[in-house]
Amino acid sequence: MPVPVPRQRDIPGTESGPGATSSLTLLVIEDDPAGGLTVPEILDADGHRIRLRSARNLTEAARLLTPDVNCVLLDLALPHGGGAGSGAGSGSGEAAADPFGALRQVLRIAPRHAVLVLTSEDDAERAAEAVRVGAQDFLFRDELDGRLLSRAIRYAVERKRADIAQYKLAESKLRAQENARLERGLLPHPLLEGSDLRFAARYRPGRSRALLGGDFYDTVRTPDGTVHAMIGDVCGHGPDEAALGVELRIAWRALTLAGLCGDDLLATLQEVLEVERPCEEIFATLCTVDIAPDGRRAGLCLAGHPAPLISRPGRPARLLPYENSGPALGLLPRARWPRRQVELGGTWSLMLYTDGLIEGRIGQGKERLGQDGMVEMINRHLADGLSGEGLLEASVTEARRLNGGELTDDVAVVLLSRAEG
Known part of the structure; x- marks a missing residue:
């Protein structure tokens, strides 16, 4: 079945932010939902259904990226900079100039969210490069099923949480070093x-x-x-x-x-x-x-x-x-x-x-x-x-x-x- 666009009342907010895993929400960004991602019902580790949202472009994604979203699944074929209603062919010059433009923009607007990228199996090198750019993991469209996606979401959320914790630890150590230098001056x-x-x-x-x-x-x-x-x-x-x-x-x-x-x-x-x-x-x-x-x-x-x-x-x-x-x-x-x-x-x-x-x-x-x-x-x-x-x-x-x-x-x-x- 195509990825549904759920009504707002079906997506209750949470107070725990993007790192919470008690009730997962996935935001799917692809420009052709009708012929795009089709997976059966996705369940989390406790057997609860993972809530889905879909956006056709980055403008729509920014609007749907509320704090209760835990993970973003981005189609790497999405044109960079396409607005609402943009087709698959728009923005081709930008995509050629920067094949990861859409990913970089998602990482910019969602710095605390886990990000997965979706691509074809014959584009493995580009998928690996997407991880180096900042995605938590990549998935191949032809191999995707509910169980694999569910596991990938949980892994990406936990990895992002660990990355944020590591960043905070490094920032804390740097601040302690700066404070020590200032204290020596004082x-x-x-x-x-x-x-x-x-x-x-x-x-x-x-x-x-x-x-x-x-x-x-x-x-x-x-x-x-x-x-x-x-x-x-x-x-x-x-x-x-x-x-x-x-x-x-x-x-x-x-x-x-x-x-x-x-x-x-x-x-x-x-x-x-x-x-x-x-x-x-x-x-x-x-x-x-x-x-x-x-x-x-x-x-x-x-x-x-x-x-x-x-x-x-x-x-x-x-x-x-x-x-x-x-x-x-x-x-x-x-x-x-x-x-x-x-x-x-x-x-x-x-x-x-x-x-x-x-x-x-x-x-x-x-x-x-x-x-x-x-x-x-x-x-x-x-x-x-x-x-x-x-x-x-x-x-x-x-x-x-x-x-x-x-x-x-x-x-x-x-x-x-x-x-x-």
Whole structure:
């Protein structure tokens, strides 16, 4: 019997998409249904009838290619580009130029569907080439029967599903490699040779998005003995923001080693951000400190960023003064960033962090940890004798525990410490 063109109500939709095999639907594309494919009833593996649709050309096929279609059976003799009502002879010039034009168009409009091609037995070489072009399998018209077609459909659907899974796996690995490269750019090795300061850092991406954010940090010592440290956060999450964070970090290191500091440095970084950002809505917060060669005082600049936390022996940890800080980079043209002088003392630890650490929730409510909660948390860990990397690890872990799981934002924390000897 000829392939029927079923009425729309006979083709119920499914929610599982083209990969489902619970109820298979086959779309047959051939330009002469009356004298074309004639097969008996086609049954799936469970004995259920496979639903059939037919299209005379690619235009009709595109209209019938709804999500519940599992597989497409294309007659390789179909003219490429033929519209509704086109005959077997139309488009012969195009077919001669590209014998797989129709197949390529089907693959383009149905990238997630299994595709079978139908041809004559004496055209085996062309059939094999069709598989190399992208079809899942080929069938010979003269040998076709219901059982063979049923098996071919099931095989093609499963093979397409495996191909998609393999593609997603390869894409995931590629993304992981790209993220690793970006993370290496965001998290550099500190340049502290000759300094008596100790350095520790922790970085935890917000993996709920499976994308990088724009947190970054760096620490360098200039030839005059000054130690410069910074931490920053590009708004948004993803490779574009991470790449911008890498650019800002590298620019900061280069400008710092060239002798810029404070407001001049931040103004130049704002120029870099304005040129490199993908859209005008992107901005970045930044905290910079420059610690004098004797280690007892430092200059502090804040560009819309949380103030650092300082701890000293015998005193509770507290936030450094943050009044009169400047705006985030990229918000206001010709902005200024006052540099504030702060006294550190002989023995101290200075913690720089991004807002991912303080914006985690506490329990099931809407309350967040906040800066006050972070200060209390750090003081508890200090009272337990923690310092250096242990202090950072315990703090990030507790913030995650209080949040009830992974933090939604990236977290970067840097700790610089000095012990007067």
